[in-house]
Amino acid sequence: MDQFHLPRPTDSRTRRQDRTVEDRKWRLHPGAVFTALFCGTFALWAIFGGASEATRLVVTDWLSPLTAIAATIWSLWDLPTRIREYRRGESIGRAGWSAMFLSASVGSFALGASIWSYHELVLHVAAFPSWADAGYFSSFVFLIAGILLLPTRKMPAMARWRTLLDSFIVTAALVTVSWLFLLGPTILDSKGTLLAKVLAPYYPIMDLAMLFCITVVAGSAQDRAYARVRNLLYTGVLAYVAADVVFAYTNFQGTYKTGYPFDTGWLVANLTIGQAALVLRKRQHQIAAESNSSEEPDEIRPPSFWRNLLPYAFVPGIVVLLDYVSDERIPGELAIGAHVGCGVLLALIFLRQVLATAETSRVYRFLHDAYRELQAVATTDGMTGLPNHRSFQERLRKSANDTQEAGQPLALLLIDVDRFKQYNDNFGHPAGDEALRIVARIIRESLRDSDLPARYGGEEFAAILPNTDAEGAGVVAERIRAACEAEPFPCRAVTLSVGVAVRAGDADPSGLIERADQALYLAKHRGRNRVVLAEGGASAGMREEISMPNGWSLHESRNVGIDRIGEVGHEEPSGPLLKVLLAMLNLKDGEVERHSDRVMRYSLRLAEEALALGAVSISEDEMTDLHLGALLHDIGKVGVPDAVLHKPGALSEEEWAIVRRHPIQGAEILSDIPALSGAVPVVRWHHERWDGTGYPDGLAAEAIPLGARIFALADTLDAMWSDRPYRRAMDYLSIRAEVMRMSGLQFDPVLAAAFLNVPEGDWERIRGTAQDLPKAA
Structure with a gap:
């Protein structure tokens, strides 16, 4: 039946992703807007207001503690809710403790600012040290603790x-x-007093400590969940330090006056740190969950270019600083301190270079090991540990060139596990995997170090034997077969069929594979569990003529799986039961014979091409199922009324619903016939589409069985290349264009590429040689 091109539905996941991207766009936060407006207004008033010093003093001394108090209340706004959660047994976590310390920092500043304002406004003194410094000092300690407790x-x-x-x-x-x-x-x-001399350096030292902590946090592994918290803290600490530095410098010079623009820094610091505590507390459960679930193994994260450049950026500064000390004749203690600081800085830079070198070496070793692992993954079969198909092809080409230059023979073994599908069906895939591993071990142990065993695909293995003639290859093949036959497998005995071919002269390596494949077919056809040497490479005692029964070509007979069909009671590829079913179907549709024969041949040719390109892996049993499914794909039409099946006009919705049930009906018919149950996947799912818009089950992509995907393309090819009452057959170029257009929509892209790789002449020959299938007796 024709494959219909239905419109591709809009992917709901795409719409959700678009909304997610839209939601992540940057937007202004009300707290940030308020802080900018409030502090900006104060700064403009301080610069351009023209107020007297007394007015500046009063406004600033009232505004500073009130702003800190408001920021403290703001930071604790949702604390009652959090307390109820803690009482229910929820952990406070690092984020919760960090938020508490940040709130305590702003509260301590509010206490210190209140005491300072009381001294200036009521007592009219600016005492140092005083109890106000206790509040300020506590604010530093709490802020540093809050920063260090940020989850990373x-x-x-x-x-x-x-x-x-x-x-x-x-x-x-x-x-x-x-x-x-x-x-x-x-x-x-x-x-001043001894206490004043001791406490005076405390402010710049704590500012440096805060900058150190912020630098550590900025260089640590960050999480987007608290990016806003981190940015608020950066802003607050930098504003804090800037205001402290200006205050300390102007106070030391005797020029400090309350109410000047740099006082804005403390306002900004308290508001942003209060916001950080509030946001952190709101997100503490999310952040704690992400932190606790981040049990990821350490990974190599090479530093960025700017991170590597950072230490060396201070070298020119050291030179300039030393030059300044020399030219300005800085007093002894200050000059000694500057020289010591520059020496320490150079030592740290040198240590950083040593660390960078060690890290680079570690990254190099990691990448080297990763490359070797990836190379092993790319060339090794993960289940058996043998070289994979790709590695086999590369080694075969190299061995062919090397042996040709040396004038030596080259032998190839193709090895197939007999009746492996039955083994899987009876004992399960884990048992089948274990059997394949045992076979791989036997093959590996039976070869020389110079030979290459490989997993060719599915249950097939291969072995490349350089500098080995036909007699030697036959001996090795027989040794492998006998060892497998004698091996006590866990579930039941396992045997091997082996095809052997020897390359002579300058023959193409691909021809060696083809002849070994032919010999392997004959070993299977002659009863399995044997070794057969291909024509032209066997000794007189081991050579068997490779001929096909009933005029079938070697290639067709092997792909059709005549041996398996014979096992279930058929005389030929179209046995009595199969003939009866096809005859029933022919009563419903007189064109079914040639159509079934064509699509069967199209399917097998497409499967052959995909297998040759290494795009898919298809076993002999799967080829048999494809063959049967292609012949019986429309068997469900026996349940479609003739009036619907042969209706000349367009079908109604109800009639389409009847037609679309024929894959299900056909699968139900065949599932009760063990000999033909392998055809069920093709029969039931050959109308599914790669994009999931087909019927009857709406399967998509690789959820559709491989045989059904192959047949779907072959069926569409026959439909497009056949005359219909409503249109004439399409030409081949138009068919190619349509297949390319529907690749990834209706068809498996890999199979579409394989179709396009088949010469047009092959399709023409199949189309022109289709025959009526034998009638039932």
């Missing part, structure tokens, strides 16, 4: 060391610069 993915040990070392390099550079301009002068020139 596991990293390889080498990557962790690289991240720490990069963070130390950045921090060492900042410490060296800070020593010259801020930290050193603060320590060396501090005035």
Whole structure:
């Protein structure tokens, strides 16, 4: 029956993916918008407002603690909900603790700012040290703890060391610069009480500690689930440090005044850190789940180009800094500190280079091992451990060239496990796999080191024997056959049929495979469990004439599987039972004989081409099932009323529903006949389509049995190449174009490519030589 080209439905998964991509687009968050507007307004007022110093003092001293208090409340907004969840037994997790410390950091700053404002507005003094510093100092500690508790993915040990070392390099550079301009002068020139001298360096030191922690977090393995949290913390810490640095420097110079633009940094820091705590707390369950499930093995992650460049970017800075120290005649303690800092920085850079070299070596070893593994996967059969079909073909070509140059013979064995489909059906596929592994071991142990055993495909094996003549190849083949026959297999005895061919002169290696294949066919046809040497390569004692019964060609007979059909009681490929079924079908449709013969031949030719290209793996039994299925594909039409089957006009929906049931009806008929049950997959599913829009079951892609996919293309070929009442047969070029157009939609792309690879003359010969099938007696 013709294959109908139905419109391809829109893939719902594509629509969902499009919506997912749309949802991931960047968008403004209300909290970020509020922070930008609020802090921007304050900065503009501080720059352009023209307010007096007293007004600046009052506004800033009120605004700073109130903003921190508001940020603290904001960060704790959903805390009651979280507390109820914790009481139900849910774990707080790292994310929960991190959020708590971030909220505590903002709250501590609010406490310190409140005390500072009280001193300035009520007591009219700017005392240092005071209880306000306790709040500020606690804020630093809590913030660092919150940053370090951020959940991250596991990293390889080498990557962790690289991240720490990069963070130390950045921090060492900042410490060296800070020593010259801020930290050193603060320590060396501090005035006041001993406590004031001790606490004065605390602020720049804690700023450097926060920068170090942020650098570590930035270099760690990140997760998109908390990317916003991370970005908010980056913004908050940088704003915090910027405000502290300006304050410390201007205060040291005696020029600090409350209410100037850099005070905006503390406002930004508190609002963004408060937001980070809120977002982190809301997502803590998602982040904790992802962190706990990230038990992935360490993987080699080579650093990016900019990460590799980072340490060396400080080398020019070291030169400039040392030159500055020399030209400006920096005092002794500061100069010594700068030189020590530069030395430490150079030592860290050198250590980083050593680590980078070690990491590069590790990556090289990993890639080398991975390449060898991939090469083994590409050339080795995973189940038996033997070289696969690809490796066999490459080695055969090389051996053919080498033996030809040396003037030596080359022998090839093709080995097939007898009745393997029955073994699988009776004992299951795991038992069949174990049997194949045992056969592979026997073959491997029976060969020399210079020989190559390979899994040719399915239950077929091959062996390449360089510098081996016909007598020697026959001895090796017989040794393999006898060893397998004597092997105690777990379920039942297993035997082998072996075809042997020897390459003489400059014969093409592909011809060697063909002759070995012919010899293997004869071994199967003569009763299995034997060795046969091909014509031209056998000794007089072992040679058997390869001839086909009833005028069938060698190629057709082997693909049709005459031996298996004979086992189930048929006289020929079309036995009595098969003849009766075809005769029944012929009563319904007089054209069925030639159509069935053509599509059967088309199917076998297409299967042969796909097998030759290495695109599919088809066993002898599967070829038999394809042959039977092609002949009986429309057997279900016996249940379609003649008025519907032969209706000259278009069918109604109800009539189409009847016609579309014929694959199911045909499968039900054949499933009760053990001798023909192998045809069921082709009969039931030959109207399925690659894109899943066929009938009766809507199967798609490789869920459709291979035989049904092969036959579907062959059936469509015959339909397009045949005259119909409503159109004339298409020419071959138009058929090719249609097959290419429907590749991946109606047809398996691999089989469509195989079809296009078959010469037009082959299809023409099959089309012109189709015959009526024998009638039932």
